[in-house]
Amino acid sequence: MADEITAIFALSVLVGAVRIGVPLLLAAIGEMVVERSGILNLGIEGTLTFSAFGAFVAVEQTGSLVFGVVAGVLSGMLVSLVMAVLTVTFKVEQVVAGLALNLLGIGFAFYLLRAIFSESGTDVLSVETWDVVEIPLLSSIPWIGDIFFSQHWLAYVAFASLPLVWFGLNRTGFGLELRSVGDNPKAADLRGVSIAKVQYLALLFGGFMSGLAGSFLSIFSTGQFFPAIAGGRGWIALAIVIFGNWRPGRILIGSLFFGFLEAYQLTLQAQGSDLPLNLLLAMPYVLTIVALVVNRSRSNSPLHLGAPYLRGVR
């Protein structure tokens, strides 16, 4: 009997780990691509919030979940477009721009929320959500089936995007340009590569992925929107990129592991455990610092991360 309970408990934690890990993974992949083009985008938290809001409103207004995802993605790309205009075109300090976008994304979503749903009081509002998609056959494998093959379709998209992004970065001409821009924009510029084009595209891709992640929060898992919906996931995604040493494979591990920590924490909380749960929540950051120390000699961090490029300036 006790064994059975432990098993159920373990399974629910693992299923939760993947479910929580999916938006982290989506946002982290996007941010990894952005950072490898040399742009440090600290605005993910705001992007997630804004796109969660976009997706939520679209579903609420149209009743279509497909429109919801489209709106979520477009909202995410809109925020990252603003980031691109600020940092690539106007060379604004990237850290400042990213932090400003966090405030703006969250504030603007909240403002629009009030404007659209003024009378009804929003916390009670909820919309329908996407159903879980069970993959035939695979989902009936014990454990593995429940954990990996009974998830939302967006989870499958997230997993599939990993090898695609890896291929794009390492096996295409555009990927070569992108990596070069992140490591030495001057070298790329002198070879005729358009720095602005590469960084705009990278940021738009980042916005696309954050948009999917934001949509996941509102119209896949909760069916609700509230201003704190991102709940720090944007920051965790940033930590995952560092933890993953800017490599897709390790970013997957990081996302699932950090998802696991949160799922474990939630389950313990539900059980009324008296373990110090906040410590578990702090683990991703602690582990990221550990990973930084361990990786210091093999860091894959883009060499020109965070600094604007100005041609002809010594």
Add this chain to the structure above:
Amino acid sequence: MELLGVHGVTTRFPGVVANDNVSLTIHRGTVHCLLGENGAGKSTLAETMYGVHRPDEGYLTLNGERLDLRSPKDSIAKGIGMVHQHFELVKPLATVENVALGTTGPGRLDLGKVRARLEELCEAYRIDLDLDTPVGGLPVGLQQWVEILKTMYLGVDLLILDEPTAALTPVGVERLFESIRRMRDDGLAVILISHKMHEVTGISDRVTVLRKGKVIDTVQTDSVQAADLVRMMVGRSVELSKATNHPPAGETKLSVTDLVAGEPSERGSLCGVSFDVGAGEIYGIAGVSGNGQDALFDTIVGVREPDGGTITIDDTDTAGMDPRTVSKLGVGSVPADRINQALLMDFNIDENIGLGRHGDRPFSIRGVLQRMAFRRRAEQAIEDYEIACPSASHITRTLSGGNLQKIVMARELEGQPDLIIVHQPTRGLDISAAENVRQRLIAERDRGAAIVLMSEDLDEVLSLSTRVGVMFDGKIVGEMHHDELDLDRIGAYMAGVLDTTDTHEVVV
């Protein structure tokens, strides 16, 4: 036949006019040299032709038509290629990737074609280059080749080479020049920037001399003497300095025995270096780069811990000591890579000059930096060393190579060190700046300092040194006193066919 025309081009940077109403024409089938002191505006002019800078006034023409370059992308499209003075490589990427960059479409990357072409090029130049190691890990000489290959790979009408020979071996230079001549005979135009007069007179058809941003004159090379060019360049004649007297060496200041660093199989490792230097003596170390000079410098100044052997400065064994402790023993050091190893490019000139002694009086009192002390010291150095810069509090980054080197020298020689170790002290410096450095070294020697001079410029080593040691494969394979110098022997040592430290001597 005219290929490129420069018409009244003026380019300004904050506080400097880098090019001042420059006009010249580049003809097909010629090698055209740009000559001028450090900071004369050669690189700026070349970069303007490559679309990096847009002229504030004036314009360019290509084949008689107006040429408006908005970016390097435009110039590449017009068949203009450039090898930049400071390497522009993506360090974590391999050579193939660096070469492929910008030449492929956005889609699937096919490095096979790039690799095949590169292998051909490497064979033509007889360079032994692993195309798959990250370029950041390659020695400077090979990085220079990667930079050249990048441009050669593109196939161009106008090739601009900004000091491509600064880091090449004499043999390498000859191979590059062979191909430049071939390109000229094929009707291309080549612009070459070099500070080495024999290169300029040896290969060019025409020379344009720049001084302080202005064109002094453009001449046919065969109509002038090297001395005339120097006079046009610096406005006076420059004597090649040679240490004429060699005072006897005093007590031993530095003694290195059986120094080992790295694995013997590794390129650039040390496999048992021994030599000593006395006060008032210049010990020159000649040799082709990559034979352990970097490791030797680093272990002596304390940047790298040796794996064996001893380094004795005065009577202290300094092997493994950190650089700060070593420098406190009265050691001044000038590394080969001044930008990355000697200067903080984003600091001001005065800060760089005070660096290292910033914690001592008068630069700091009770932990508080004394800006005025920095300023005064820097102003003194700017005067003593004739450093060309807008002011002592100007940012270091924008200065030209020669002036950067003077800053390092000013700082390192400030405390009248007993031991001075310099590595490639005149690389990239113009004739008069190089002379200035050499005169300093002689003066320091006369003051009684022991000096280790590591340089790939054989003439420099031979003309200054009291004794010369030749480095090959991590060892000093031969040593000669200044009055027994023998070029053939030195050449044999450098090529590794002669080793007097070996018991069984190889006969040439």
